Amino acid sequence: MVLFSTTKFKSLFILSLLLGFIFRATAYENFIINPEKVYLIDRAWSVNTGGPSCKNYYSITINGKFYKGNRLWDSRWNLIKDATDYSNKNVLELGCNMGLVTTCLKKYRNANIAVGVEGPDSFLASQGSPHRVNAAKWFAQAFEADVAFIQANLNNEPNYEGKIGYDYDVVFCLSLMHWIKDKPRLLRYLSNFNEVIYEGHDSLKVELNRFKNCGFNNYRILGSAGRGPIIHFTK
Secondary structure (H helix, E strand, O other): OOOOOOOOOOHHHHHHHHHHHHOOOOOOOOOOOHHHHHHHHHHHOOOOOHHHHEEEEEEEEOOOEEOOOEEHHHHHHHOOOOOOOOOOOOEEEEEOOOOOOHHHHHOOOOOEEEEEOOOOHHHHOOOOOHHHHHHHHHHHOOOOOOOEEEEEEOOOOOOOHHOOOOOOOOOEOOOOOOOOOHHHHHHHHOOOEEEEEEEOOOOOOHHHHHOOOOOOEEEEEEEOOOOEEEEEEEO
């Protein structure tokens, strides 16, 4: 874990890219589920979860079958699955898309409560993905993982913070901040938690300063899954 510093941002970012490349180049996992549940995965990948730019957000191999998508799930999973001890912890995933983070942490890392947050159906429909939350539920059911899903608009819904709640030990905010209009509000919400695993679109210096100003005094760069580095922030 690294204490915040205003120097060496560039070298840290290069290191994160190298680490991410190493993780992406190794250990593609074949996830195994009950063959009787495969139809749920087929159903989940039959609907648009990627919005207007692509049909499916994630690609993953399940029971030997490759399900094609825009982002390889292994790239993220290899970086986050052992980033911290999830056992018996409450996990929240903001902007969960198909809920792969929450489902896999519940299934494979013994998370206590796993909650995914996505936008309301009306918002998702405007983005070309009206059945995204259904796909997330089908994915969780296929893996026989008890995952809850909350639909809230993080851009304009009054008191989304209260709707989602505060009883979480680890919060994921992956590739979400870029799409948030009121970034200070979301950062204030994140400041209520002790652990945040984050992926952003801005420069490493900008992202680190954001979280430093929210009271996160330590960070660890886990690597890159194709965009900015994934960072584990703690207080």
